[in-house]
Amino acid sequence: MSKLNAEERKARDNERFSQRVDERRVKGEDVVAYALANDKAFKFLTKDEKHSLKERQAALAEDVSIKRQQQIELKNQQELDKIAADFTEE
Secondary structure, eight states: OOOOOHHHHHHHHHHHHHHHHHHHHHHTOOHHHHHHHOGGGGGGSOHHHHHHHHHHHHHHHHHHHHHHHHHHHHHHHHHHHHHHHHHHHO
């Protein structure tokens, strides 16, 4: 087996990702979820699928932001409770 140069590897990989996306689309699977998990699949999505991907990414980022904020609030509340408990013990 001959070694491939960088351009040949890239072309081979692009063809493989294109086939994988097409296979998932034919099977009725969620190609947007596949693209979320694998960034290289993005360029093989249709325009509508790309739009859906952007919406899902924004929603995921919002969820992460909300969870992070809740964790910060919980930590702050725990620290306040600890301080209040220490203060009342004295």
